[in-house]
Amino acid sequence: MLTPIRLISEAAELAAQRHNGMARKGRGNEPYINHLAEVANLLATATDGADAELVAAGWLHDSIEDTDTTREELAQRFSERVAALVAECTDDMSLPKAERRRLQVRDAPKKSPGAKLIKIADKISNTGARIQTDPSAAERADLADYVAWASQVVAGCRGGNAWLDEKFDDAVKAARALL
Secondary structure, eight states: OOOHHHHHHHHHHHHHHHTTTOBOSSTTOOBTHHHHHHHHHHHHHHTTTOOHHHHHHHHHTTHHHHSSOOHHHHHHHTOHHHHHHHHHTOOOTTSOHHHHHHHHHHHGGGSOHHHHHHHHHHHHHHHHHHOOSSOOHHHHHHHHHHHHHHHHHHHTTTTSOHHHHHHHHHHHHHHHTTO
16 A cells, blocks of 8 residues: 555656656647646645645546556556546547547546536636647637537536635636637
């Protein structure tokens, strides 16, 4: 059994190793690990650091979807709860994007409380990454499309943490100011 600080530290290390060389979409081409760090930090702040497994799952939330990491590996290395949260936040990448998006909206209200918080933190991070100074027409269109869809997903996840709900609303407000 890992101590809370080791659980988070080892999750961060695995996330960094597995996402090494990956970059976020967008102008900055920033390392993908920045997204994972932001999601984990939002979750740590939202819970006042009281839920190490949730923060670890925040670091790892894209690991099954984007790398060769398995649910079983996460359960063995971390805990069954971490593995379950990550699996719950994993899209079936064999499906077309439109179907994955539709399923996220449909399934959001059915998620566990922890998975709902991860989804909100993920959408806050992704919305912020799309906010650019002087966006092009294509960037504005992408931002408008993403915010409309993310708002539908988050609508099914709200109510578990007032601070995260507010942070999402602030991100949407900032995005809409550019549209």
